[in-house]
Every structure is written in C-alpha cells, then in structure tokens.
Amino acid sequence: MHNQKITMLPLDDFFKSPFTVDNIIFGFDQDDLKVLLIKRKEDPFLNKWALPGYFVKENENLDDAAVRVLEELTGLKDVYLEQVSTFGNIDRHPSGRVITVAYYSLVAIQDYNVIPSNIASKAEWVKIKDISELSFDHLDILQSCFQRLKRKVRVEPIGFELLPAKFTLTDLQHLYEAILEVKLDKRNFRKKILSMDLLVDLEEVQEGVAHRPARLYKFYESKYEEFLAKGLVFDLSEGKSKQSKISRSVDTDI
Amino acid sequence: MHNQKITMLPLDDFFKSPFTVDNIIFGFDQDDLKVLLIKRKEDPFLNKWALPGYFVKENENLDDAAVRVLEELTGLKDVYLEQVSTFGNIDRHPSGRVITVAYYSLVAIQDYNVIPSNIASKAEWVKIKDISELSFDHLDILQSCFQRLKRKVRVEPIGFELLPAKFTLTDLQHLYEAILEVKLDKRNFRKKILSMDLLVDLEEVQEGVAHRPARLYKFYESKYEEFLAKGLVFDLSEGKSKQSKISRSVDTDI
DNA sequence: TCAAAAGTGTTCTTATTACACCCATGG
DNA sequence: CCATGGGTGTAATAAGAACACTTTTGA
Numbered sequence: 001m002h003n004q005k006i007t008m009l010p011l012d013d014f015f016k017s018p019f020t021v022d023n024i025i026f027g028f029d030q031d032d033l034k035v036l037l038i039k040r041k042e043d044p045f046l047n048k049w050a051l052p053g054y055f056v057k058e059n060e061n062l063d064d065a066a067v068r069v070l071e072e073l074t075g076l077k078d079v080y081l082e083q084v085s086t087f088g089n090i091d092r093h094p095s096g097r098v099i100t101v102a103y104y105s106l107v108a109i110q111d112y113n114v115i116p117s118n119i120a121s122k123a124e125w126v127k128i129k130d131i132s133e134l135s136f137d138h139l140d141i142l143q144s145c146f147q148r149l150k151r152k153v154r155v156e157p158i159g160f161e162l163l164p165a166k167f168t169l170t171d172l173q174h175l176y177e178a179i180l181e182v183k184l185d186k187r188n189f190r191k192k193i194l195s196m197d198l199l200v201d202l203e204e205v206q207e208g209v210a211h212r213p214a215r216l217y218k219f220y221e222s223k224y225e226e227f228l229a230k231g232l233v234f235d236l237s238e239g240k241s242k243q244s245k246i247s248r249s250v251d252t253d254i
Numbered sequence: 255m256h257n258q259k260i261t262m263l264p265l266d267d268f269f270k271s272p273f274t275v276d277n278i279i280f281g282f283d284q285d286d287l288k289v290l291l292i293k294r295k296e297d298p299f300l301n302k303w304a305l306p307g308y309f310v311k312e313n314e315n316l317d318d319a320a321v322r323v324l325e326e327l328t329g330l331k332d333v334y335l336e337q338v339s340t341f342g343n344i345d346r347h348p349s350g351r352v353i354t355v356a357y358y359s360l361v362a363i364q365d366y367n368v369i370p371s372n373i374a375s376k377a378e379w380v381k382i383k384d385i386s387e388l389s390f391d392h393l394d395i396l397q398s399c400f401q402r403l404k405r406k407v408r409v410e411p412i413g414f415e416l417l418p419a420k421f422t423l424t425d426l427q428h429l430y431e432a433i434l435e436v437k438l439d440k441r442n443f444r445k446k447i448l449s450m451d452l453l454v455d456l457e458e459v460q461e462g463v464a465h466r467p468a469r470l471y472k473f474y475e476s477k478y479e480e481f482l483a484k485g486l487v488f489d490l491s492e493g494k495s496k497q498s499k500i501s502r503s504v505d506t507d508i
Numbered sequence: 509t510c511a512a513a514a515g516t517g518t519t520c521t522t523a524t525t526a527c528a529c530c531c532a533t534g535g
Numbered sequence: 536c537c538a539t540g541g542g543t544g545t546a547a548t549a550a551g552a553a554c555a556c557t558t559t560t561g562a
Contacts, residue, residue, distance in 0.1 A: 010349070011350045011352065015309065016271055018269065188525070208534085210538080215541085463560075466513060
C-alpha cells in the first residue's frame with residue numbers, strides 16, 4: 001500500500017489503438033433477410049458498401065458508441081444492440097491498426113426510416129444472399145453475426161423485432177426459413193408455434209390478396225418476454241439428424 | 255479515386271485506448287469446477303486476485319496476445335482460447351480507460367503445471383463457488399464466461415478438455431452437474447451418453463477405491479470431433495420445463 | 509460384515525415426423 | 536372457373552422422465 005505510486009505503471013507505457021464499433025442490423029422484408037449497409041464517402045473504401053460503423057470516442061462506453069454511430073450513419077434510433085465479437089487482427093484496416101467491436105440487432109424494416117449522413121452517402125437494406133463483397137473485413141463480421149442469429153433463433157423466440165405488428169403464420173414461417181435456410185412443414189410449424197401460446201389471433205384477415213386471406217396474429221407480449229428471459233429452446237427446423245436431443249436453455253444472452 | 259489522399263483521415267485524429275486480454279481458464283478437479291487466477295504484484299489491485307490478463311502489443315493479433323499473456327503469467331502453453339466478449343466501459347480500470355477482450359478455455363488441470371511469473375506472484379486454481387471478489391470488473395467477466403460455458407455444454411460435447419484421459423461415467427456426470435449446477439439421474443445420464451457412441455470402454459477398472467471399482471472410459475476422438483463440428487444439441491439436464499423442445503444446433507462456434 | 513459407490517431396465521408420457529386434401533378469394 | 540396460397544388431423548416413431556435394488560470392493 002505504501003508504494004502504490006511507485007509500482008503503478010502509467011497507461012501511456014502501453015500500445016494504444018483507435019477502435020471502432022460496427023453494426024449489423026438485420027431486417028426481414030417479404031421473404032428475404034436483409035442487412036442495413038452504407039455506401040462510404042470517405043477513404044479507405046470510398047464509394048464501397050460497408051457496415052455502419054465508426055470510431056468510438058474517449059468518454060463513451062462501447063455500447064453507447066454503437067447506438068450513436070448507428071444513428072449518425074443511418075438515422076436509426078432506439079435500436080437495441082447486442083455485442084457479438086471483436087475483430088482485432090493487425091492488418092484488418094488499411095490505414096493502420098484499428099480494433100472493432102461488432103454489434104447486432106433485429107428490426108422491422110417498415111418501422112424505420114433510413115437517412116444516410118456523416119460518412120454515409122447512402123444507407124440501404126440489402127438482401128443477405130446478394131452480399132458478396134464489403135469493405136474491410138466486414139464480410140467476415142457479417143458471417144459471424146449471421147451465425148449468431150441462426151443459433152439464437154433456436155434458443156429464443158424471434159420475430160417480434162423483425163415482423164410488423166400484425167402478421168400471418170406464413171410470414172412467420174418464412175422468417176424462420178430465411179434465417180435457418182431450411183424448408184419447414186406447414187402443419188408441423190403451425191402446430192408447434194400455436195402450442196406455445198405465444199401468439200394472439202387478432203380475428204382479422206388479410207385484405208386484397210388474390211387467394212384465401214390469411215388470419216393475422218400478433219405476439220402475446222408478456223409471454224414473449226417470458227420466453228426471452230427463460231430462454232426456452234425453440235427449434236422449428238426439421239428433418240435434420242436422428243441424433244437430436246431435447247434441450248433447454250437457461251441463459252438469456254446468446 | 256483522384257482525391258484519395260485528401261479524404262482519408264489519419265488514424266491519429268481519433269481517440270486511442272490501451273487494450274488488454276483477460277483469460278478465463280476453466281478446469282475440473284474432483285467434483286469442482288475451478289478457474290485459474292493470479293495474485294497481482296503490480297498496482298492497481300496489488301496483491302489481489304485477478305484473471306490472468308495483460309496489455310496487447312502493437313504488432314500482435316488479439317488471439318495471439320491472449321495466448322502469450324496466458325503463458326507469461328501462468329506458464330500454460332498451447333491452450334486453445336476462444337473469444338467471449340469485450341468489456342469497454344470508460345470506468346472499468348482505475349488508471350484510465352482500458353478496453354479488454356475476454357477469452358476462455360477448458361483444460362484438464364492435471365495436464366498443466368502452473369508457474370506464476372511477470373506480474374503474477376501466485377497462480378492458482380480456485381473453486382468457482384468460492385470466488386466472491388476479483389480485481390477490476392473481472393467478476394463480471396467471469397460470470398459472463400460461465401454463462402457461455404453453461405450454454406456451450408448443451409450444444410457441444412464437453413469433457414475431453416476437462417477430464418483426464420481415463421475417466422469413469424460418474425466423473426463425467428459430476429462434470430456436467432458442476433457446470434449446469436443441477437443434479438442428474440444416474441441411469442438416464444448413462445443411457446444417454448452411452449447411446450451417443452462417444453465413449454470407448456477401456457475394459458479397465460479403477461484401483462484402490464473402497465467400493466466397487468468403476469469402469470474406465472476414454473473419448474472416442476473422431477466421434478468427439480464430429481460432434482464438435484456438427485454441433486449436435488446435447489442436453490443432459492432434466493426436470494426442467496415441460497416446454498422443452500427438441501433442438502439441434504448447426505453452428506460450430508458458440 | 510459394513511459402508512460406499514457402481515451398475516442396471518421398464519413403463520409412462522410427451523414430442524416429433526411424415527403426409528394430402530378442401531377452402532376462400534381475386535382476377 | 537381457375538390460380539393461388541390458407542388452413543386442417545392422424546398415426547407411427549422416438550425421446551425423455553421417473554424410479555429401486557443388487558453388486559463389488561476395501562476397510
């Protein structure tokens with residue numbers, strides 16, 4: 001205790017790096033899973049597509065930076081972001097070493113109005129299957145977050161965030177199919193999802209469709225949150241492996 | 255393209271932080287899950303217990319830094335480390351802002367010889383349930399990694415890393431019970447684990463125990479790796495919720 | 509011979525899978 | 536009246552849960 005000042009090394013003795021946050025915002029639109037991208041108007045990667053991300057400030061927690069940067073570049077506000085992982089290879093940024101922390105989120109595309117600004121000349125929802133190239137190591141980051149989403153979908157209910165307030169069972173099935181990249185059986189899907197007591201039948205139907213109109217549902221909010229908190233395993237994929245095992249997740253974070 | 259030099263901002267214009275890696279090394283010993291801790295011989299937190307972690311160097315990838323720092327502080331070599339998450343709140347380090355990336359690993363305690371050095375005056379395996387206080391925000395980091403381990407155990411086989419080469423079914427059951435913090439039914443546990451074709455009966459028994467000696471098993475390596483790669487759900491806990499659903503994981507990383 | 513842990517099966521219940529036809533609407 | 540997607544049930548199989556007694560060893 002008496003020599004505290006003597007043994008403490010100043011932080012300036014250590015290597016310091018700039019660091020950024022990058023956001024992967026997933027949205028679902030019709031039958032496609034999409035990601036929000038910006039077109040850069042700054043070098044490096046001028047005029048190239050990238051994830052909306054930028055530098056963290058000195059007096060800003062990482063999580064706060066992710067929220068701020070997302071809003072500055074795309075206009076998206078009040079989005080819940082979850083940290084996924086950190087990319088810190090020495091050569092990942094052409095201008096020098098930059099460490100980046102990746103965050104992800106799920107949003108309903110129709111609820112947000114995208115306004116590009118700051119270093120973004122454009123901000124657009126792009127189908128995930130059409131993305132083959134991105135700035136920096138953003139394609140790796142996207143892959144990593146997509147893996148996380150696929151995993152998460154099996155352990156938590158997902159959809160509230162990605163679907164409009166009223167949706168059909170087919171919409172929900174298509175969402176699961178898009179994320180899991182599988183085909184599901186309509187009857188089994190419905191049986192399972194309805195047995196969970198997670199949906200409320202709105203006693204309304206679609207209008208103006210050229211076929212029998214589908215019933216509309218919404219999520220039963222308190223039940224949805226209970227499932228989120230308890231983290232019940234919630235696998236809707238089928239025909240996989242005969243070695244499947246019953247599972248339950250206790251944890252909240254994935 | 256013509257004005258690339260003009261629009262590119264130098265990285266020095268942005269805030270730079272020192273950053274560290276912290277390692278959570280889980281081990282299993284008898285019936286207890288343990289974590290490798292060091293006693294610090296440097297301020298801040300002089301003489302306090304902490305996770306083995308230190309600053310990253312300029313020309314070092316994050317993953318490489320985690321491996322190096324672990325060896326320097328505890329003598330553990332050739333340990334596979336997996337990134338868990340990054341802690342970057344502005345006030346997490348008393349000397350100023352330091353961002354830390356947490357890594358975790360599972361090892362068989364008896365396979366490693368712990369040698370404290372560098373800023374570690376001691377390095378010891380400590381029972382997880384006996385840890386109530388750690389330096390910095392290391393208790394939060396530990397909690398976060400323990401959650402991850404609990405999740406992982408349900409989605410991948412675990413044990414190869416934590417158990418000695420030869421073990422009994424009861425050892426394996428106790429490992430699962432320690433991680434999941436539940437009691438399992440002996441018959442159901444054995445039925446399930448043996449049906450997976452993951453273990454090899456060594457046709458040997460324990461020696462020198464004051465009770466009927468148990469058979470010894472080892473992991474069937476190629477099968478084990480196949481399970482790791484395919485990520486089959488592998489839940490051995492019971493008596494949880496009537497809402498359990500059959501699940502399968504496709505992803506490798508957790 | 510006693511204490512301690514090993515080892516072993518069955519029954520009941522619940523969840524998953526596979527699968528095909530009629531219905532309601534707009535054009 | 537036709538094309539389009541909506542909506543529905545059952546039977547067979549597989550997996551999980553609950554549960555108690557006998558065996559083997561060393562002390």
